[in-house]
Amino acid sequence: MRAARSLFTLFSMLAYSILLAATGSIASARPSSLGHNKILRSTDVELPSSALRMDPRACTNAVANPSFESSDLSPWTCSATGSWASRDVVLAPTLPSRHSGAYIFHGHSNSTNASTITLSQININIPAGRKIDCSAWVYAGGDMGEQGKVGFDVFLDGAWCGALGVQADSGDAERWQKIGKEMVVQGDVHILAIVVMVDAMGEMGAGIEVGVDDVWVGWC
């Protein structure tokens, strides 16, 4: 019994140290705060969605203007192919708004066929070897016609970190979804690109709408 308990204590302390190292809060370490909650949270730290649940002050997002809350695009760049009636940072609720703040990136395609938007940001500083979450919230909807489809791809330094395909007739349209994953970066300076491809599949008058918000490339 005794041996088992001290083994458990040792394990608890180990788990707790990992938690402290992960949250960078070594300075406030106190053995008296050891407990089941802390141990459970040490596993949470490794989940990709942890960034959203944890205290935002303990987290770092390396992306500038990640939720477009400055009300303009800078320092993102937006390039497009095909035909877009509009593509810009707009005040929600043009689409159902995302949870954070007032602005989103919004595109409205008026093409009968394939059109793309590439949002990119350069000079993102993250030290080599750091494990990060790379993610974005995306939306596809509007008038997608009978067979319209939208694809989203997120790349960090050319490595794929998330994708989603939305079809007109699927339950995936008309709602915000988070795409992304955890990865380890190489090099200290990074490029992020979010590629949106829409295709009304030949249908005239379809006006596919897309949204991007709450981009995250960071750690806690």
Ligand SMILES: *[C@@H]1O[C@H](CO)[C@@H](O)[C@H](O)[C@H]1NC(C)=O
């Ligand atoms: C799409 O919208 C743009 C901007 O309003 C306009 O210049 C263009 O003619 C439109 N194209 C089509 C096919 O409606």
Ligand SMILES: *[C@@H]1O[C@H](CO)[C@@H](O)[C@H](O)[C@H]1NC(C)=O
């Ligand atoms: C694609 O859509 C644009 C705008 O609606 C149109 O001008 C063009 O002819 C279309 N191209 C093809 C191959 O259908």
